[in-house]
Amino acid sequence: MKKTITYVLALIMGAGVLAGCTSWIEEDPDSLITPDMVGDSEDAAKQWVTGVYSKWVNDMFRWGYFPRVLEQDADYISGPDWLFGGFGAGNFQGTNDDLALQDALWNGCYNLIGRANMAEREIRAMGNISETVKDNAIGEVKFNKAFAYFLLVRAYGPVPVQPEGDTTDKNQPRQTVDSVYNYIIKNLEAAATLMYKNTDQAYEAGHVNAGSAAGLLAKVYATMAAAAMPAGTPITVRTGPAYDGDGDDKAYAPLRSMTFAKTAVNGYEDMDSHALYEKAAQWAFAVINGDYGDYELLPYSELWKKTSATASEFMFSVASADGNDTYSTQVHTQYDGYRTAAGSDFIASGGWTGCTRHWYDLFDHDDYRITQGVKHRWRVYTQEEGNGGFYYPYTDEYSIAATGYNLNGDWVSDPVAPYDDGVSYYYNKDSQCLAFTTKYSDVTNNATENADANWPFLRYADVMLIYAEAENELGHIDTALEYLNYVRDRSNAVEGSLTGNGALDTQDKMRSAIIEERAKEFACEADRRWDLIRWGIYLDAMNAIGANEDSGVNKARQERNLLFPIPNSELNTNKYITENNPGWS
Numbered sequence: 001m002k003k004t005i006t007y008v009l010a011l012i013m014g015a016g017v018l019a020g021c022t023s024w025i026e027e028d029p030d031s032l033i034t035p036d037m038v039g040d041s042e043d044a045a046k047q048w049v050t051g052v053y054s055k056w057v058n059d060m061f062r063w064g065y066f067p068r069v070l071e072q073d074a075d076y077i078s079g080p081d082w083l084f085g086g087f088g089a090g091n092f093q094g095t096n097d098d099l100a101l102q103d104a105l106w107n108g109c110y111n112l113i114g115r116a117n118m119a120e121r122e123i124r125a126m127g128n129i130s131e132t133v134k135d136n137a138i139g140e141v142k143f144n145k146a147f148a149y150f151l152l153v154r155a156y157g158p159v160p161v162q163p164e165g166d167t168t169d170k171n172q173p174r175q176t177v178d179s180v181y182n183y184i185i186k187n188l189e190a191a192a193t194l195m196y197k198n199t200d201q202a203y204e205a206g207h208v209n210a211g212s213a214a215g216l217l218a219k220v221y222a223t224m225a226a227a228a229m230p231a232g233t234p235i236t237v238r239t240g241p242a243y244d245g246d247g248d249d250k251a252y253a254p255l256r257s258m259t260f261a262k263t264a265v266n267g268y269e270d271m272d273s274h275a276l277y278e279k280a281a282q283w284a285f286a287v288i289n290g291d292y293g294d295y296e297l298l299p300y301s302e303l304w305k306k307t308s309a310t311a312s313e314f315m316f317s318v319a320s321a322d323g324n325d326t327y328s329t330q331v332h333t334q335y336d337g338y339r340t341a342a343g344s345d346f347i348a349s350g351g352w353t354g355c356t357r358h359w360y361d362l363f364d365h366d367d368y369r370i371t372q373g374v375k376h377r378w379r380v381y382t383q384e385e386g387n388g389g390f391y392y393p394y395t396d397e398y399s400i401a402a403t404g405y406n407l408n409g410d411w412v413s414d415p416v417a418p419y420d421d422g423v424s425y426y427y428n429k430d431s432q433c434l435a436f437t438t439k440y441s442d443v444t445n446n447a448t449e450n451a452d453a454n455w456p457f458l459r460y461a462d463v464m465l466i467y468a469e470a471e472n473e474l475g476h477i478d479t480a481l482e483y484l485n486y487v488r489d490r491s492n493a494v495e496g497s498l499t500g501n502g503a504l505d506t507q508d509k510m511r512s513a514i515i516e517e518r519a520k521e522f523a524c525e526a527d528r529r530w531d532l533i534r535w536g537i538y539l540d541a542m543n544a545i546g547a548n549e550d551s552g553v554n555k556a557r558q559e560r561n562l563l564f565p566i567p568n569s570e571l572n573t574n575k576y577i578t579e580n581n582p583g584w585s
Contacts, residue, residue, distance in 0.1 A: 070151070070530075078549060078551045143208045160175065174577060188214075205310040212458065223530070227267075235262060237540075332451035339447045351380075359435060374436065376391060401415060462522065543556055
């Protein structure tokens with residue numbers, strides 16, 4: 001049995017390797033990891049830590065509900081209506097699948113928290129272990145627990161905080177938003193002190209570390225600070241209806257710059273935004289300055305390669321096993337699609353979730369995030385017989401390159417590479433042709449549904465942009481521009497200004513530019529909804545699109561969509577929670 005447990009050690013965050021597991025993949029780790037089985041040793045401490053990590057995959061990502069529950073309710077994300085369902089259309093309680101998404105987030109996070117509390121108790125009680133190893137193990141557990149609460153408080157507002165003591169009473173009342181954040185901060189501050197730096201000899205690549213905790217602290221403080229900004233703060237978003245016209249004659253509508261007035265975010269009204277941004281800047285700069293280890297922005301050409309999975313830019317990632325039924329994810333399937341055979345040009349299934357044309361049009365023409373980071377040609381199995389394929393985007397440039405014809409149907413020139421391969425390329429104005437990311441394309445086996453694409457929950461680029469955001473709100477526009485441009489320069493974007501925003505010479509312009517940059521940099525990383533929520537512009541940004549979205553998914557929203565509904569399973573069992581979030585039954 002101990003050998004069986006030890007195999008779990010292969011599942012390490014970001015390690016991307018999980019082999020030789022056939023003796024335990026059909027087991028339930030909850031039944032395997034118990035105090036009498038694990039023992040009192042450094043190896044036992046590692047087993048407890050890995051048992052916490054494993055909950056991200058087995059409880060949350062395994063069935064494909066993650067990252068959908070965090071990702072689909074946003075303005076620039078799109079996909080087929082059968083996949084987005086009620087949830088993607090704003091009815092978070094619409095179907096059994098929508099309810100399952102909620103359960104995956106709520107139950108998954110609390111299962112991880114329960115495992116983390118148990119692990120921390122057991123590790124603290126160990127005597128045959130060095131203090132350094134014990135501290136690091138406790139720090140890793142605290143980080144995971146804090147991140148789970150961060151997901152919960154953003155999604156549901158006030159949530160229960162589970163007691164850390166050995167108690168069987170898991171029914172707890174909801175705590176206020178500020179109380180939950182105080183608990184998150186307490187755990188992350190401890191984790192930043194307890195964990196190894198990524199430069200320490202004992203540090204294992206792929207684990208979270210002191211810098212991960214410091215970076216997440218910066219993001220936590222920035223989330224609170226933005227939400228606490230005064231109502232009426234102006235934010236400009238480039239958005240609008242996707243199409244002009246209807247039917248076959250519909251044409252993509254140009255981006256419109258719309259300035260929204262921030263609304264108050266419930267639960268954050270009494271927080272001090274300026275003080276919180278000072279904290280965000282402090283923690284972000286500590287990471288940038290090297291106080292918690294060494295971090296760097298990868299060259300874009302290396303960023304999304306599998307060989308970069310444990311590079312320092314990826315400060316917290318969820319890894320999975322290639323083709324493993326229990327410890328696997330469908331991230332590759334959701335965003336890229338798995339092939340009919342290894343090396344095949346044809347997608348057998350998947351490749352459903354992408355970004356809208358308005359998102360694509362945010363970029364400078366030569367930005368690597370669209371020239372390399374978006375698919376411009378792909379083929380599905382149904383196109384093999386007719387020798388067809390899709391191209392993207394629907395512009396004169398790409399239409400001529402792929403078909404030889406411009407959008408008016410006039411012949412211009414022969415197709416050019418890579419479209420000069422004899423395939424008949426075409427475009428559809430529906431969910432078949434979106435701005436599909438290449439972030440999750442590099443996997444060990446692209447012909448399996450459950451591939452080993454990592455999910456990046458926190459990157460160093462995030463810390464850089466949080467620092468830019470905080471410095472801007474503290475009145476240091478030049479510093480904000482400097483760090484904004486570090487991220488933009490990596491992607492070959494035009495330095496110093498953003499298309500549609502002009503020179504970034506005011507705090508309001510810089511604020512809008514940074515929020516837009518985040519939409520571009522972290523697309524398909526489950527970040528956009530939460531930026532819109534914390535900045536109090538979610539309803540405005542979504543309703544600016546309405547139902548007229550690229551794939552026909554309804555983006556119209558109302559007040560109840562600001563928070564997710566608490567799952568019925570919790571309402572039916574927790575005596576302290578007697579009503580749901582506003583607008584939900």
